[in-house]
Amino acid sequence: MKRISLFIMTICLVIPLIGYDNNKQASLEGYKDSDIAAIVGDKEITIGELRFLNADQDVLSRIDDAVRVELMIQEAKKMNLDLSDKIDSMKKAVATTSLDDIEMEKSEREFIKSQARKLGMKTDENFKEYLEITSERSLYIMEYTQKAFRELVPFNGEELAVYNEELDEFLDELVNEQQNEIKILIK
Template sequence: MLKVVQLSLLILFIFMVGCSAISKYDDNEAAIVKGQEITVGDLRFLYPDDTALDYLDSAIEVELVKQEVKEMDLDISDNLSEEKDGDWFGELPPPNAKDEGGKQIRKFAESQAKKLDMKPEDFQREYAKRINERNTYINTYLEKKLGDTEANINDENWIEKFGEDYHNLLEKLVDGNEDEIEVLID
């Protein structure tokens, strides 16, 4: 399980990019990917407003991966978290958390919950659920395309090659579906 979490964190790290403002947009559609919409609201839920638009490309990639997994009729259940609401990540750290990671998670959840008019605990559960679903589709896709991803996760050379292979897979997936991706915001 730890290796799956490490792989998920690696994938999220690969998605990280700069920043831009989203406040000028309503929570309407940001893109349509093979008929499935991605909304500004979806991005605002997962990311701070000052960086949310920077994740549109990765949201498009994740949507393509999700659709590809469904088209390939792959079973995602082996990669689903065993506990409800995203495993341990669904629990909000206490206000007096001592570790830096717990403090950052709580700060993010409180900020997002305030913006979305939610309780921080409710936000964290829903956030964990959405991230778990995204990672489940990504892990299922990667296992099918690249083989067993847990076997070599501690090998730094393998991690670098894996990142390149993953990037190439996504690039090929996006290029192959370019005509079915419509970005509606600039």
């Protein structure tokens, strides 16, 4: 249970680092899950992948964030960071976890349940897959940011805000440096 809590906490720390624009909402009408929203290197990011991780009304506004996350994952892999033991441990922990095992806000629980309904999945099945995907991404992001940017140490609220701002600038530079590897197909 402690491992899962650490992953949930990591996810909560990472989400604000990515720069979410809540004002930009658009309809998915006319898009299929198989439509490619962006390409980062050789990785295609589809509308379906974005729908799995986000509420439908937020999908199109999260494309830039998904690009940044994918860039960090690819950069971490280029650094030959060996996360296989951590990923294996995380997958074992997720396999034995249910939604009822995790303490979370009511709104987060409702999001998981509504996503499961939307995707035609059982709630626990959706939760485990969501947790596995976001936890693995978080492992790569945390490892990359600690090696390429700077180590994440315990922060108070003000220090965390400064860290997030500086990391956001660092990621903007990464996106600019890798512009040739990025194609955003849906805006």
